[in-house]
Amino acid sequence: MTKTAFADTQTPQTELQAEPSDSIExxxxxxxxxxxxYGVSIGVVTEIVGLQRIMSVPDVPHYIKGVINLRGKVIPLMDVRLRFGxxxxxxxxxxxxxxxxxxxAPVGLIVxxxxxxLDIPANQIDRTHSFSGSEGRSLVLGLGRLEERVAILLNVNLLVEDDALVPPMMAEA
Known part of the structure; x- marks a missing residue:
């Protein structure tokens, strides 16, 4: 189980309240x-931070904005808007x-x-087999039904699978 911490580096953050649940899944x-x-499993979230100075990295896709140094850790940043076109x-x-x-590996999503x-039980998630991209894989894990809204639940493994997330100097290490 991943411990989740919500850090504040530059801007005040919204306090997040979780509804009671028996399972982090x-x-x-x-x-x-x-x-x-959109939604991502809280199990992979380590923290939420304000935007800070981004160091650009050459020769990466346009949706990779660069890296940040967060308390001594180099974290590649993906702009989710650009990733989704x-x-x-x-x-x-x-x-x-x-x-x-x-x-x-740590990865930062700019949102x-x-x-x-939110606690979204499995019986409130519609699986999206019809949205599959190449090889039957999809960035969309499912659609979470929330009263009058729908949250698009993302498969973070596929979202960040691209080798472009690893800055060239880190790939050689």
Missing amino acids: TMYLTFPVGSEL MPDKAYDDRTVVIVLQVND DGVNEV
Whole structure:
């Protein structure tokens, strides 16, 4: 089980409240990107930090904005808007970085803000086999039904699977 800490480096963060649950596996951190609501499993979230100085890295896809040095750890940053083919948006005081631990490596997702941690039981998640991309794999894990809203639940392993997330100087180490 991953311990989740919510850190504040530069901007005040929204306090996140989790509803009671017996299992962390049904808990999702939700966040807006554009007009849609997305979610990632809270089990891979290590912290949420304000945007800070981004050091650019050459020869990476356009959606990789660079890296940050977070308390001595170099963390590659992916702009989720750009990863999804959405138009670029200027970062503002609500823009945050969600730091994930995926396949034993930290990765930061730049998102428009964070909403809340929600308990979405499996019986409220519609699987999305029809959205599969290449080789039957999809970035969309499922669609979580929340009263009058729907949260698009992301498969973070596929989202960050691209080798471009590893800066060239780290790939040789």
